[in-house]
Amino acid sequence: MNVAVTSSPALGDSLLLMTVARNLQASGKRVTVFSGHMDALRAWFPGMDIRPALSGDDADALLRPFDTVIQLHADRPVPRLEQRHPNAVVLEHLCRSSSPEAMATRLAHYCRESLRLPRAETGNGLAVPAGLTHRKHARRVAIHPTASTADKRWLAPRFLRLALRLKSKGFEPHFIVTDDERADWEHVQQHGIGLPRLGSLDNVAAWLVECGWFIGNDSGIGHLASCLQVPTLSLFMRKGIARTWRPGWGAGKVLVGGAWLPTGRLKERCWKYALSVNQVLRAFEQLRREAA
Template sequence: MRSDHNTSVGSASFIETTAMQHANEPVMSVAVTSSPALGDSLLLMIVARNLQLSGKRVTVFGGHMHTLREWFPGMDVRPAMSGDDTDTLLRQFDTVIQLHADRPVPRLDQRHPAAIVLEHLCRAPSPEAIAARLTHFCRESLHMPHARMDNGLSVPAGLIHRKHALRVAIHPTASTADKCWLAPRFVRLARQLKSNGFDPHFIVTDEERADWEYVQNYGIGLPRLGSLDNVAAWLVECGWFIGNDSGIGHLASCLRVPTLSLFMRKGIARTWRPGWGAGKVLVGGGWLPTGRLKERCWKYALSVKQVLRAFEQLRREAA
C-alpha cells in the first residue's frame, strides 16, 4: 500500500469491519473494478466469483472482462468505468473492490466509504501465488470458508479443451520489454519444437503482427485472432502454452492449458506465476548477484536448451 493513504483501506481490520457492517443484510451490492491488465482482471474475478456464490449482488467493471463476458455466465459484467460517470456508478454500491490502489479508479479510498483495495496482498512476503492469496482473503477476511480458487470462467459450447494436443501456443511479447525473452530465441525454440513433432504458433496482437510475420518462413503459425474472446477460443484448444510473464499466460492457465512461463526474477515469479492449471515457471539468471543485473540480463542468461528442458518436465508432470 502507498504510505500517503490516510485510511486503513486494504488492511484486514478494515475489511473485517466492512464485512461485519453488512453481515445482517440479505444482499450486499459489490462493484469489482478490474484492472486494465488482463492477468490482474482474471485474478480479481476469483473474489467476484466467491462473493457471487456467497449471495452478494456483484457487478464487474472492466474492458477485458467485458470482452470475455460470454465466458463468465451469470456474472453481471460491464465496460470499464469512465471518468465522467465513475463517482455516480460508485455510489450505487455498498462496497467497491479493486486490486491496486491507483488503478483503474484513482484514489478509490477517498471516493467510496467502503472501498477495499487489495494491493497489500500483492506485496505480502508470501510463498503463495496471488491466485491463492486472493482465495485466502475470501476465506479469512470476507468470512467465506468455502471459497475456491475459481473465477467462474466457463468454456462456451462447441470448443474442445486441448483438442490439438501437439499445438503449442507461444506468446513472445508482454506489457513491457523488460519482461520479454529474446525474440531470436523464441524462434529457435519454435523451430526445435517443430522438429520434435509439435505445431508451434505465435500469439501476437494485430499491432505487433508486422514484427513477427517473418516466423511464417520457418513454418511457424501466426494466427490472426483479433479480439480477446477469439484468442481465448483458439487458446483453449491448444495442447500447451509457453510465454513471458503476461496476461495471456494467466488466461492459458485459467483455461487449464499447461503453461511454461518465463520470468526475470524469483520474487516476481513467486507472486505472479499463473495459479490455475498445470504449470511451471522458469527464471533466467537466478545466479546473477543483484536485482538490477537480473532484470537487465535474465533474457540473455536463459537458453533455448533450458526452456526445452523445462517444457519436457512440464509434459511429464502434466501427464
C-alpha cells in the first residue's frame, strides 16, 4: 500500500500528522509526506520519505500514483481532496470530536481503531540528531510570544514582565520569534532578555531541544517543544480549544485565561487581559514540580 500524507502550512498540524505517517510506516506501508515544515526538519525524521509542500498546480499529478491520500483538514492543503482522489481520507472529524484527549492521542486512537494498526503510538518518529543534548541548559526558558493570529497572543508587555520575573529567579529567559517579527521584540534585549537569531526551523529545533523549559501561546512552536520532550506551559483562550490542541507529547500544562468569563465571545476577546503574570508564574512552578 502506497500512502501520501499531505500537511497544511501549520507547523502543529504537520507534527501531528507525522504520528499517522510514522504508524503507517511502522506497519509496513510505503509512506510519503508532503509538507514544507517537515521538509525543513527532514534530518529529524530519519527513514521517512519527506517532500516539499504541494502546490495547487501539481497536486493532482503528484497524488495520482498513491493508493490513499490522508489529510487533516477538508480545505487544506488540497481543497476538495475527496473529489480529486478516489481514496482520500480527511480527518477533520477528529478535530471536532468532543473527546477529552489531545489531538496527538486522538490520531493514535484513529490509527489503532480505524486503520487497524494495533501497535500505533502517539510518537511521530522525531529523533534528535547527533551532537545535540536534550535540555542541556536546564535554566534556559524559551518564550514564544507570538502566534498565527492575534487572538491567540497573550499581551506583549506581560510576556516581558514574565521574563523579568523569571530572570530574577535565576532563569535564563529567551524570546523565540521569526526574523520578520524580530523588530517588534528587539527592545527586550535592553532588559537582559535573550533574542536569538535562529532563522530556519531546523535551527529553531536544535536550539529548542537544549532548553530546559518552554512557555508560549497556542502555536506550532509549542507542539515542537512538546515533541522534543521539553516541558511546556501553553496559554490558551478557551478550554475547548485547549482540550483539542494542547501539546500532547512531553510533560506539559495548559493555562486558560478568563475561564470564568460567561460567553465564548467574551473569552476570545478578553482572555489575554484576564490572565495575569502571577497566574502564569504559579502554573510554571506547578509544571516544574510535575516535571521533576
